[in-house]
Amino acid sequence: MSARKGRGRQWAAGREEEGRGAVAGPLPSSALPSLLVPGLATERNPPRPGCFRGRRQLVAAPGPRPSSNGDLEGGADAARACAEPVQATLSSLKMLDVGKWPIFSLCSEEELQLIRQACVFGSAGNEVLYTTVNDEIFVLGTNCCGCLGLGDVQSTIEPRRLDSLSGKKIACLSYGSGPHIVLATTEGEVFTWGHNAYSQLGNGTTNHGLVPCHISTNLSNKQVTEVACGSYHSLVLTSDGEVFAWGYNNSGQVGSGSTANQPIPRRVTGCLQNKVAVNIACGQMCSMAVVNTGEVYVWGYNGNGQLGLGSSGNQPTPCRIAALQGIRVQRVACGYAHTLVLTDEGQVYAWGANSYGQLGTGNKSNQSYPAPVVVEKDRIIEIAACHSAHTSAAKTQGGHVYMWGQCRGQSVVLPHLTHFSCTDDVFACFATPAVSWRLLSVEPDDHLTVAESLKREFDNPNTADLKFLVDGKYIYAHKVLLKIRCEHFRSSLEDNEDDTVEMSEFSYPVYRAFLEYLYTDSISLSPEEAVGLLDLATFYRENRLKKLCQQTIKQGICEENAIALLSAAVKYDAQDLEEFCFRFCINHLTVVTQTSGFAEMDHDLLKNFISKASRVGAFKN
DSSP: OOOOSSOOOOOOSOOOOOSSOOOSSOOOGGGOOEEOOTTOOOOOOOOOOSTTTTSOOOOSSOOOOBOTTSOBOOOOBOTTOBOOOSSOOTGGGSOOOGGGSGGGGGSOHHHHHHEEEEEEESTTSOEEEEEETTSOEEEEEOOGGGTTOSSSOOOEEEEEEOGGGTTOOEEEEEEOSSOEEEEEETTSOEEEEEOOTTSTTOSSSOSOEEEEEEOOTTTTTOOEEEEEEOSSEEEEEETTSOEEEEEOOTTSTTOSSSOSOEEEEEEOOGGGTTOOEEEEEEOSSEEEEEETTSOEEEEEOOTTSTTOSSSOOOEEEEEEOGGGTTOOEEEEEEOSSEEEEEETTSOEEEEEOOTTSTTOSSSOOOEEEEEEEOOSSSOEEEEEEOTTSSEEEEEETTSOEEEEEEETTEEEEEEEEOSOSSHHHHHHHTSSSOOOSSOEEOOOOOOOOHHHHHHHHTTOTTTOSEEEEETTEEEEEOHHHHHHHOHHHHHHTTTOOOSEEEEOSSOHHHHHHHHHHHHHSOOOOOHHHHHHHHHHHHHHTOHHHHHHHHHHHHHHOOTTTHHHHHHHHHHTTOHHHHHHHHHHHHHTHHHHTTSHHHHTOOHHHHHHHHHHHHHTTTTOO
């Protein structure tokens, strides 16, 4: 046992419910002008299949659906609704914290550190797919309609590897309300699985897909670069700017000119025939594409004006938004029943449903024409919307993140500045359910924080300017850090130019652990050695270190070392710990008295132990 040397004494005889995930910080009441009141919504119910109510999984790419209060529910996959920033900011360098999504609490810290891509979906944010640093794909959740692709419909609370996609690297992913999944690999291949009652998987059938199916019909010579899902239809964009659609088509969302469902991928032509598309998005029953000239083409359901055409009639084939004439659009994002676009000048326009202020125009009136969204004076570089809530978000070139619309049940009718560093956090903390609006990307970060850098420099002779000689061994340290971290060193090292300090009062393991604590804020010692460190912490008045030592000792005490810890606590005057060790010995008296430590116990210590034990009635029987 290592401890402070030369001290001792005779032993004395006696002496909240958060349902969807934690909100990172409350909004000031002034920024939340109105509470959500049932019946306020004015979105019109679109035609939809009625037999799947209650079995739907919310998606990153659908549009409206009727809810219990008559409001529309749905949204769109804005999975790629972002623009490249002109300059890097400190906030843009922060790594995404997937732990903000409640479902990731099912994963261990080790598993979370391996995640590189993730998508959270489901009616309650209860499904997740993620990739690891080893390019393995894992899933977990309720597995509704086989949406996890495992070959069954069994739910899983533990991550399971999706072996059928082994070796594939994900480029983009979207999901529908069933839910169904559409995934494109870095090689441009398309795989689909999950709900398929309306042929939204594109495999020519209406059977649910329990495992990923490679979709090659009409896409065999194409490289898909982007995917988007509506509630029950799918859209893909190819590298040559062509758009293909399939699935449910009751409102013309496939763009074929009819309302017949489309069982396999079909190229969207009409006004898009000779156009080169660069971005796509889906509402629940509408579709949109941005072409390389900056024009926006829309088709499908339009009951809330979400097509931006100035009307509420459905559009069975692509139609250009004339109101955006002269404006060059870069990205489009579809929300619950509303639409956002981002221009090349960093301006945002919005239209569609607005009963929760999701257009950010300062009121709750629906808009069938594009209306400008004012976000201070900074240039917008990213827009975000998700079908699962009436929420919108945007990020500026300066790294500021704004949100508006429905936020935790309240209506924010103007863009509100948050403390988040990315738009993904808005949907993790304020959307209900907590789902992701795009495929999350967690880039590896080799940058060392200040704390990590300090840990690496402990006991480094190459950078140290001070060394401690303890029990004939050197421990290397840095004067400035010791003075910053410890009041004792702040005074003892003042005006001290010596580069070597001899320490004889404490043992080498104890003193090294103390110095390491100053660099790392943690200790790693046996319970026996932690007793000595506790004494040192008391001597130097390091209260936090004392708590860590006591925790280490209490967690490490057992029948075999209880007497040794008790002896050390007595020797080094750790009275609270002494009482804890004594109580432990009494509670395990039969086993403790049979250990070698008890047999070798100091005579005076044994005498006092028996005396105190008798007073508490330990030997009544």
